Amino acid sequence: MTGKKLTGAGLRGQSAGETKLCTVGKTGSGLTYCGYDVADLSENATFEEVAYLLFNGELPTVDQLAAYKAELKSMRDLPKELKLVLQHIPADAHPMDVMRTGCSFLGNLEPEADFSEQNKAANRLLAAFPAIMCYWYRYSHEGEEIDCVTDEESLGGHFLKLLRGETPSELHRRVMDVSLILYAEHEFNASTFTARVCASTLSDMFSCVTGAIGTLRGPLHGGANEAAMDMIEKFKSPEDAKEQMAGMLARKEKIMGFGHAIYSESDPRNVIIKAWSEKLAGEFGDRSLYDISVACEEFMWDTKKLFCNADFFHASAYYFMGIPTKLFTPIFVCSRVTGWAAHVMEQRSNNRIIRPSADYIGSEPRTVQPIDER
Numbered sequence: 001m002t003g004k005k006l007t008g009a010g011l012r013g014q015s016a017g018e019t020k021l022c023t024v025g026k027t028g029s030g031l032t033y034c035g036y037d038v039a040d041l042s043e044n045a046t047f048e049e050v051a052y053l054l055f056n057g058e059l060p061t062v063d064q065l066a067a068y069k070a071e072l073k074s075m076r077d078l079p080k081e082l083k084l085v086l087q088h089i090p091a092d093a094h095p096m097d098v099m100r101t102g103c104s105f106l107g108n109l110e111p112e113a114d115f116s117e118q119n120k121a122a123n124r125l126l127a128a129f130p131a132i133m134c135y136w137y138r139y140s141h142e143g144e145e146i147d148c149v150t151d152e153e154s155l156g157g158h159f160l161k162l163l164r165g166e167t168p169s170e171l172h173r174r175v176m177d178v179s180l181i182l183y184a185e186h187e188f189n190a191s192t193f194t195a196r197v198c199a200s201t202l203s204d205m206f207s208c209v210t211g212a213i214g215t216l217r218g219p220l221h222g223g224a225n226e227a228a229m230d231m232i233e234k235f236k237s238p239e240d241a242k243e244q245m246a247g248m249l250a251r252k253e254k255i256m257g258f259g260h261a262i263y264s265e266s267d268p269r270n271v272i273i274k275a276w277s278e279k280l281a282g283e284f285g286d287r288s289l290y291d292i293s294v295a296c297e298e299f300m301w302d303t304k305k306l307f308c309n310a311d312f313f314h315a316s317a318y319y320f321m322g323i324p325t326k327l328f329t330p331i332f333v334c335s336r337v338t339g340w341a342a343h344v345m346e347q348r349s350n351n352r353i354i355r356p357s358a359d360y361i362g363s364e365p366r367t368v369q370p371i372d373e374r
């Protein structure tokens with residue numbers, strides 16, 4: 001089976017460079033990081049091992065992982081100047097704008113002086129993003145100035161503890177870890193390509209990641225998990241979901257969380273997060289949102305042959321874990337910063353400025369008329 005037929009607009013089907021980091025849709029539906037299948041990684045590795053893999057090309061040994069986790073743990077706290085900035089961002093701000101500002105401001109306080117500091121800058125962002133998100137959220141929504149340091153071993157557990165102020169369950173820790181693995185890397189997707197374009201001008205890591213956050217924010221990319229949640233919570237039952245979706249398609253509306261620019265048959269991340277969503281539904285004690293999601297999946301396949309992408313079942317999984325919808329896309333940032341940073345490093349290692357050409361379709365050459373004659 002070959003991958004999706006790729007043509008024309010949106011640079012589809014055109015190679016824009018080489019990468020050792022990832023393959024997407026090579027056989028229609030596969031996803032590998034540095035040669036490892038994402039299903040294998042999500043079952044047999046942790047997110048920190050995946051981050052190490054993306055930054056170093058190999059999975060860590062026991063000692064390397066322990067040292068890496070200790071390093072990340074030591075970088076979790078936020079400088080007081082950044083906390084002050086976050087305190088000034090209103091509660092109704094878009095949380096992706098908070099992430100973008102947090103990233104950019106940290107780049108002012110702790111700039112990447114030269115490329116020998118690229119790993120330090122990448123790890124700093126990786127370690128600090130959960131606190132940037134949760135410090136702002138808890139301060140603006142609950143009036144609490146939280147401690148940004150926790151004793152949680154994993155980044156996923158750390159995020160959940162910062163968000164709720166209590167120790168997460170083993171199940172929630174595991175699902176968050178799997179989710180971070182699934183979102184970590186995806187070849188030349190729009191946000192990663194943004195990071196690489198920025199890197200190709202020899203800009204700094206914080207600028208590359210700030211640009212990538214802005215690109216991930218849109219509903220056609222990372223914002224789709226929130227948009228999917230907004231949609232499914234309006235459906236009253238599986239039957240209602242099918243009826244309303246039929247109306248949406250008739251009105252030519254896009255159904256968020258479905259379809260993909262590269263995959264042709266399925267997104268391999270979906271089956272994994274879907275299984276965890278079902279497990280969480282059982283623990284939550286009310287399966288209705290899961291059943292509604294399954295009805296959406298069946299309907300879209302039966303009517304349009306469109307399949308769920310990584311975002312769709314993330315919506316119900318995060319909901320069952322009590323995560324506010326507005327934080328769904330920022331969690332994506334906490335994970336994808338690994339892929340972005342790895343691509344920045346790869347671009348730098350064999351750089352040529354990315355500067356494509358355009359097909360001109362404007363006016364023929366003409367002269368400026370004096371303004372009072374136009």
Ligand SMILES: CC(=O)SCCNC(=O)CCNC(=O)[C@H](O)C(C)(C)COP(=O)(O)OP(=O)(O)OC[C@H]1O[C@@H](n2cnc3c(N)ncnc32)[C@H](O)[C@@H]1OP(=O)(O)O
Pocket residue numbers: 219220221222224253254255256257258259260261262306309310311
């Ligand atoms: C982690 C991620 O970023 S995954 C992507 C998250 N984004 C979403 O879920 C947003 C919804 N999906 C979409 O908008 C698209 O499927 C994208 C942006 C992901 C891919 O876009 P494209 O590569 O341009 O889609 P593609 O060429 O496969 O579209 C084929 C047809 O299916 C339609 N289509 C594709 N996805 C959808 C959808 N979710 N709902 C309705 N129709 C759709 C397109 O409109 C197009 O129809 P047309 O030929 O009549 O114009």
Ligand SMILES: O=C([O-])CC(=O)C(=O)O
Pocket residue numbers: 024183185186188189190221261262309310
């Ligand atoms: O590859 C893409 O176009 C979008 C995507 O699924 C991702 O970035 O995870």
